[in-house]
Amino acid sequence: MTPTPQPAPVDIETVTVSLAETLGRGALAIASYAVLGLILLIIGFYVLDLAIPGKLSQMIKADRNPNAALLTSSGLAAVGLIIAASIWSSGGALHEGLLATLVFGLVGITVQTVAMIAFDKVVGISVRELVAERELQPGSRLLAVTHLAIGLITAVAVI
Numbered sequence: 615m616t617p618t619p620q621p622a623p624v625d626i627e628t629v630t631v632s633l634a635e636t637l638g639r640g641a642l643a644i645a646s647y648a649v650l651g652l653i654l655l656i657i658g659f660y661v662l663d664l665a666i667p668g669k670l671s672q673m674i675k676a677d678r679n680p681n682a683a684l685l686t687s688s689g690l691a692a693v694g695l696i697i698a699a700s701i702w703s704s705g706g707a708l709h710e711g712l713l714a715t716l717v718f719g720l721v722g723i724t725v726q727t728v729a730m731i732a733f734d735k736v737v738g739i740s741v742r743e744l745v746a747e748r749e750l751q752p753g754s755r756l757l758a759v760t761h762l763a764i765g766l767i768t769a770v771a772v773i
C-alpha cells in the first residue's frame with residue numbers, strides 16, 4: 615500500500631496577505647461602483663430635470679411640489695434599477711465592469727427618458743400640467759409606476 619501524500623504546510627502569512635489583497639480589491643471595486651453609480655444618478659437627475667418642465671430642485675425643495683417629487687423619485691429609482699443591473703451584468707476586470715456600467719447606465723438613462731416622454735405623449739398625460747398642480751394627482755401616480763416599469767424592463771434587458 616502506498617502512503618497517502620500529506621498536504622503541504624500552509625504559510626499563515628501568505629494566506630493573510632492574500633486575504634488582505636482580496637479584501638482590498640473588493641473594497642476598491644465597491645467604492646468604484648458606488649462613485650460611478652452616484653455620478654450616473656446625478657446625471658439621471660439632470661436629464662429628468664431637462665425632461666420635466668421647470669426647475670426640479672426648486673419645485674421639490676422650495677415649492678414642496680408632491681407631483682414633481684414623485685415623478686423625480688420614481689425616475690431616479692428606475693435609473694437606480696438600470697445601474698444595479700449594469701453592475702450585476704458587468705464581468706471581468708474592474709475597469710471593464712466600470713466601463714460597461716457607464717455605457718449601460720447612460721444608455722439606460724437615455725432610454726428611460728425617451729420612453730417617459732413617449733409614454734406621456736401617447737397616453738396624453740401632460741407632465742407640465744401635473745407639476746403645476748399643488749396636490750398629488752392620480753396621473754403622477756400612474757407615470758411614477760410607469761417610470762419604474764420602464765426602468766425594470768430596461769434593467770432586465772441589460773442583464
